[in-house]
Amino acid sequence: MELDDEVKSASAKLTDAVNAAAGENETVNDAVARLREMGYEPRLSFQLELSRIEPLRDAGEPVAEIEEDFSEEDRRALRRMLIRVR
Numbered sequence: 001m002e003l004d005d006e007v008k009s010a011s012a013k014l015t016d017a018v019n020a021a022a023g024e025n026e027t028v029n030d031a032v033a034r035l036r037e038m039g040y041e042p043r044l045s046f047q048l049e050l051s052r053i054e055p056l057r058d059a060g061e062p063v064a065e066i067e068e069d070f071s072e073e074d075r076r077a078l079r080r081m082l083i084r085v086r
Helices: 005-024 026-037 072-080
Strands: none
């Protein structure tokens, strides 16, 4: 997949953010230090995979009509997934 400059820039910013977060993480730094004490130089790699997503439908347009009786637990789980049930 050929990426345009905007996607390349956003991907580079994500990579930089992940590297910065890992570099500031005490657990990561301790693990790296321990490996260095053991005579190893750790090298971590970050692989970013992009998949194109379909455009979202109009928020007012229902995707499907489902007639089910949902328990309150079901409704909470659906709300956590940002799925609205009437």
